[in-house]
Amino acid sequence: MDRPPHTARGDIGRRVAARRLQLDLSRQDVALRAGAAPGYIQYVEEQSATPGIGFLLRLADALETTVQELTGGTVDLPGGLGRAARGARMAELDETECRALLGDHGVGRVALNDGDGPVVLPVNYQVVDGEVMFSTGESSPLAGAAGTQIAFETDHIDDAFSKGWSVLLVGTVRVVEDEDEARRLRETAYSAPWAGEGREHVMVLVPRRITGRRIIVDDAPGDAG
Template identity: 30%
Template sequence: MNPQSADAIERLSPDECFELLGQSAVGRLAVIVGNHPDIFPVNYVVDNGSIVFRTGLGTKFWSTMRDPCALEIDGFDAGSGKAWSVVARGPAHLIVDLQEKAAADALHLDPWQPGSKSYYLRLTLDAVTGRRFKAIRPDIWNTPVWDARSELFH
């Protein structure tokens, strides 16, 4: 590794990581399925130093009940030209308390995807880490006109 490139990576404090987590609503949940990792997009809210999301019964639910998991988000600040990435890791627990569910709903934890998402899970964080770095190619953070994703909005 080039020593200059290592200097360009800024380690984020836990407070900075939580600030970024609070500014985003969608992350990638990494879980162990069988003997391999799998990743699911989830919308979430930050609540009292933890992350709350909803899901239905299925692979994501059962995997989070068995093993610790991780949530990753990333982004780009066009003003500074810097990209950032945050990873939060720990065990997930099923929320059964009705007041706790109501508190999560009050934070606008509404599913984006149709279907039953009646299980509320809280990711209790053992670790939260992040980094920020100058993007070599800031243009890749923009969605090109030809990108298939742009077809979804026309």
């Protein structure tokens, strides 16, 4: 896999490289999908390139995302600003599709009851042997939910084309009691918790139910998945 060197890159290059690695694609793979030369994909990733809109559309399609995501246009915007398409429809996803969209890491939301009502918490997650792992603080609501049923959701929404998908897991969350195992899981995690330090408490969700939905617009370009 072509991992970009630590050189001066623009925001688009960083986002392209991160998305490519997330999909486990080589530059050659992306170049074939986008109808470009591998050398140009390398140039976009490593330099402060400003590709034209035509190429950005092809590149976003090749990376299964949107131009807005690649250019950072959605970073500080709340969701739901787009208008729903007239022809949108919903399709259920089977477990295989759900697990493929879930991937092996990412950012999602955990829903639980902390005794004072429902709570929804954003978490960095890692998929290990079909189970979902999080790191949290020992005094957090998530840590307090050990041994109970919780829900975990992750999604991708494309407001521009009224498309997207959502995957929901429901099951029991447990604490990883063995410190050696907890350390191994923390060390193999794709990224540290974005919430900061002091989150060494490793928890694992064992899903008993996995469901998903995809919003489809037949005449919209690309794919939000």
